[in-house]
Structures are given as structure tokens and as C-alpha cells.
Amino acid sequence: MLKMKQTIGICHYRIGKTDGVSLEIHKRKKALEQLGYQVKLIAGPRSIGTDYVIEELEFDNPAILKIKENAFFKFKNFDSVTVFRYYLYKYTEIIKQKFLKIYEKENFTYLFLHNIFTHGRHIAAAKAFCEIAEETKIQVIAVNHDFYWIGSYKDIYKPQIPFVKQYLKKYVPPQTPKIKHAVSNSINQKALEKRIGVKAFICPDTFDFKQQPWMKDQYNQDFLSHFGLKSNDLIVLQATRISTRKGIELAIEVVKQLGQMKKKLVGKTLYNGKKITPNSQIVLILAGYAEEDSLDYKRRLQDLIKKTGIKAVFIANQIGAQRRREKGKKIYSLWDTYVYADLVTFPSWWEGWGNQFIEAVFAKKPIIVFEYPVFRADIAKEGYQVISLGHKLKQTKAGLVTVPELQLKQATDQTISLLTNKTTKQLLESNFRIGKRYHSEAILIQQLKQLLKR
Known part of the structure; x- marks a missing residue:
């Protein structure tokens, strides 16, 4: 008789996008399948490629937004704490029961929960899955990318009533032997241990360094012309989502400075063979999307772009995790953007690790980095050569x-020196070797084997 494959569930609010968590889930799914497991993806409705949808997992669902607003910003829509508690528990139970129906069908051996127990966006889901861990035989692994009480979230999520403080202490994250915790960096490991006394397993971001290099091909050959750009334009790629903590205004400032010093580039041949001419433009491509709570930040970036006069192109509506056609419109993959980039900016001031950093390392592109805390604590010591924006920030009057x-x-x-230096390719090859050594798919498989041990 053939032995049935064990089934693993991976759950998040959204899956199949170009955000870091979605990209990590895709890598873990592939690696777990290589280990012989069957993997099923569970998420909210704004996802691509899921096996199961639970409507109430979407954090921008009106009911879930209402819970977040009253829990952390202003308690105004409920007559009493008791009514609020009933409303919260109602959605906890809905999520729990919908998942249990999936569990009846799939009989998961393991369940990976990404960011379910970490921040204030969706506290109803935290209680639901804590109860699922306690009441079923599923071996639950919480993969914690961010925590609401540190970093970019610490000034956002402020409990408005004592009940929310108590709830967070119990469920976000929970302390139970039924849940194994993993984090992406040493800062989060220390924060979690201090909060609940659990030393989490560190799983930094990884990448498939054995795959074929991303190249120009028949599908992406029109990439530049499609977005109104020329083959001799200097392309600066900002590949992250548009979110305040990504510090994208720093990329705008860099492009402005490059424009002012363009004469140092004109007539030069870049490390990749591109020749800069007087009619070459220096263009910032923004490939990531903005979620609803980041639209005001996007507008401020657009104002800054207008003020600085740089050339910037927002292309998120035609970029996906994978190539596809959508209603007759060509969707390029995130990897296609790297093919045409001459330079990658990664100016985030807070990251759980940094997917776009390791992607740029794989793509062998020069990287401009603001030295965010995790970079300084965990990444820099690996030996990458980057262009540094330092580690000190100031706030502007515009809130940037x-x-x-x-x-x-x-x-x-x-940047100018690196773009035009004949030794730059050697530097980028060195970065690639370092990335492959510390963050390859083989490392991910080792991490997963450790997590699946009991």
C-alpha cells in the first residue's frame, strides 16, 4: 500500500502578492514539497493561488477594520467593552469554524501561521488559531516576521482599553507548548523571549540561488518601452511595497542627487555595458503596491517626486509574483524588473529581514542600503559590499x-563610482557567493527540517 503524504497548511492574511511574507510563503511551499509534503495555502480573499479562502482573514474586511480601529485608535463604535468583546469573539469563532471545516478535509499534520500572532491588524485571528492549536492535534508553527510592540509598529498600535491589553498579553503572541515559534532575525528573537519567555528559532530570508539568472527574453523584451523608457536610461529600482517603513523618500533623494551629478555619468559605460548619453534619463521605478493604510504615504511620495522634479514611474498594477495576463493586460513578474535595473535602492528603516535585499544580491545589482537595525545586527556581518546611507534618520516637516x-x-x-567601475562585476559576484552561502534554498530546507522536529 502506498504511504499517504502528510499535509501541511500555510496560512496568512494574503498570499500570492509581491510583499515579503507572500514571497517567503512561496519559497517554503516549494521547499516543503521537495521534502515530500503536500502543501495547502489558506488566506483571505485578496490572494492569488490559494487552495482555501476564509473571507474573514482579510485585514481590510470592514468588520476586522472596525475591531482594529476600536482596539488601537479610538474606542467609539461600541456601547461597552462587553459589546466589543462579543463582536471580537464572534469573528474569532467564524474564522475558527471555517478553518476546522478545512481541517476535516485535509487533516493537516503541521500548520505554518505567518504573522497571525504578531501585530494588531487582525487580533481576532490570533485567538482563533490559538484555540485551534490547543484543541486539535495539528503541530502549529508560528512564523513571526514583525511584532506590534517594537520597530515600525510600536507607535501605531496603542491599546485603547484595558481589555485589549489583557487580550494581547494572552494571544499576541500566545505562550503555549502547542505552538512552536520562529522569527526572521535576532532582534525579534530577543523581543519574543523577553515578552513570553520563549526562545524562537531564527529563520532568515532565503533564495533559490540555483535557478537560472533572470534574463531578457521574448516575454519581457518590451518592458522598458511599455513604460515609456529608453534602453539607455539609467534605471533605479525600488522593488518593495510602498509603506512608510520602506523609507522610499530616501530613494527619491538619491535619484535627485544622481540627476544633479549626471554630467559625471554622461559618456561613461556602466558596469553592465550600458552607455549613458546626454538624452539618458535617470528613472526611479517603483514596482511595489500600496495597501489602503499606505495611500497617504504614497501621495506624500508623489508630492516629493513633483517637488524634486525626478522621473519616477509607478508600475505596481502590472507587476505580480508571476507572469500572467489579466483581462488582456500583460503582467510582468517582479523578477523582470531586476533584469532592467542598473541599481537597486533598499532604504527601509525597519525590516523583519529584507527580501528585496537578497533578490538584488541574486540579480547581481549594486544596492543602496539604509542600515536598518536587522541589517546591522544580522546581515552586515556576512560581508556584503553595499552603498550605505548610514543608520541615522531625521524627520522632515512633511512627515518623511x-x-x-x-x-x-x-x-x-x-554610486557613480560603482556604476562606472570595471571591478564592480567582481564585487557583485562576491555578494552573490555570500548570499548563496548563507541564504540558499539548501539553508531553507535545513531550517524547515529543524522546525518540523518535535
Whole structure:
């Protein structure tokens, strides 16, 4: 008799996008399948490629938004805490029962929960899955990318009533032997241990370094012309989502500085063979999307772009995790954007690790980095050579961030030097080897084997 494959569930609010968590889920699914498991994806309705949809897992669902707003911003839509508690528990139970129906069918051996127990966006889901862990035989692994009480979230999620404080202490994250915790960096490991006394397993981001290099091909050959760009334009790629903590205004400032020093580039041949001419433009491509709570930030970025006069193109509506056609419209993959990039900006001031950093390393592109805490604590010591924006920020009157002028000037000078230096390819090859050593798919498989041990 053939032995049945064990089934693993992977659950998140959204899956199949170009955000870091979606990309990590895709990698884990592939690796788990290589290990012989059957993998099923569970998420909310704004997902691509899921096996099961639970409507109430969407954090922008009106009911879930109402819970978040009253829990953390202003308690105004409920007559009493008792009514609020009833409303919260109602959605906890809905999520729980819908998942249990899936469990009846799939009989999961393991369940990976990404960011379910970590921040205030969806506290109803935390209680639901804590109860599922306690009441079933599923071996639950919580993969915690962010925590609401540190980093970019600590000034956002402020409990408005004592009940929410108690709830968070119990469920976000929960302390139970039925749940194994993993984190993506040493900072989060220390934060979790301090909060609930559990030392989590560290699983930094990884990448498939054995895959074929991303190249120009028949599908993406029209990429530049499609977005109104020329083959001799200097393309600066910002591949992250549009979110405040991504510090994208720093990328805009870098492109502005490069524009002011363009004469140092004209007539030069870049490390990749591209020749910059007087009619070459320096263009910032923004490939990531903005969620609803980041639309105001996107508008501020657009205002800054207009003020600085740089050329910037927002292309998220035609970028996906995979190539496809949607209602007759060509959707390029995120990887296609790297093919045409001459330079990658990664100016985030807070990251759980940094998918776009390791993607740029694989793509062998020069990277401009703001040295965010996890970069300084975990990544820099691996030995990558990057263009640094330093690690000190100042707030502007527009609610954006900036770095000291001297640091920006030094980074721009270094960028021009690196773009035009014949030894740059050697540097990028060195970065690639370091990335492959510490963050390859083989490392991911080792991580998963450790997590699946009991």
C-alpha cells in the first residue's frame, strides 16, 4: 500500500502578492514539497493561488477594520467593552469554524501561521488559531516576521482599553507548548523571549540561488518601452511595497542627487555595458503596491517626486509574483524588473529581514542600503559590499525621513563610482557567493527540517 503524504497548511492574511511574507510563503511551499509534503495555502480573499479562502482573514474586511480601529485608535463604535468583546469573539469563532471545516478535509499534520500572532491588524485571528492549536492535534508553527510592540509598529498600535491589553498579553503572541515559534532575525528573537519567555528559532530570508539568472527574453523584451523608457536610461529600482517603513523618500533623494551629478555619468559605460548619453534619463521605478493604510504615504511620495522634479514611474498594477495576463493586460513578474535595473535602492528603516535585499544580491545589482537595525545586527556581518546611507534618520516637516546631507552626498559619489567601475562585476559576484552561502534554498530546507522536529 502506498504511504499517504502528510499535509501541511500555510496560512496568512494574503498570499500570492509581491510583499515579503507572500514571497517567503512561496519559497517554503516549494521547499516543503521537495521534502515530500503536500502543501495547502489558506488566506483571505485578496490572494492569488490559494487552495482555501476564509473571507474573514482579510485585514481590510470592514468588520476586522472596525475591531482594529476600536482596539488601537479610538474606542467609539461600541456601547461597552462587553459589546466589543462579543463582536471580537464572534469573528474569532467564524474564522475558527471555517478553518476546522478545512481541517476535516485535509487533516493537516503541521500548520505554518505567518504573522497571525504578531501585530494588531487582525487580533481576532490570533485567538482563533490559538484555540485551534490547543484543541486539535495539528503541530502549529508560528512564523513571526514583525511584532506590534517594537520597530515600525510600536507607535501605531496603542491599546485603547484595558481589555485589549489583557487580550494581547494572552494571544499576541500566545505562550503555549502547542505552538512552536520562529522569527526572521535576532532582534525579534530577543523581543519574543523577553515578552513570553520563549526562545524562537531564527529563520532568515532565503533564495533559490540555483535557478537560472533572470534574463531578457521574448516575454519581457518590451518592458522598458511599455513604460515609456529608453534602453539607455539609467534605471533605479525600488522593488518593495510602498509603506512608510520602506523609507522610499530616501530613494527619491538619491535619484535627485544622481540627476544633479549626471554630467559625471554622461559618456561613461556602466558596469553592465550600458552607455549613458546626454538624452539618458535617470528613472526611479517603483514596482511595489500600496495597501489602503499606505495611500497617504504614497501621495506624500508623489508630492516629493513633483517637488524634486525626478522621473519616477509607478508600475505596481502590472507587476505580480508571476507572469500572467489579466483581462488582456500583460503582467510582468517582479523578477523582470531586476533584469532592467542598473541599481537597486533598499532604504527601509525597519525590516523583519529584507527580501528585496537578497533578490538584488541574486540579480547581481549594486544596492543602496539604509542600515536598518536587522541589517546591522544580522546581515552586515556576512560581508556584503553595499552603498550605505548610514543608520541615522531625521524627520522632515512633511512627515518623511531624511539622512544627513553629507551621508547622502557620499552615497551618491559612491554610486557613480560603482556604476562606472570595471571591478564592480567582481564585487557583485562576491555578494552573490555570500548570499548563496548563507541564504540558499539548501539553508531553507535545513531550517524547515529543524522546525518540523518535535
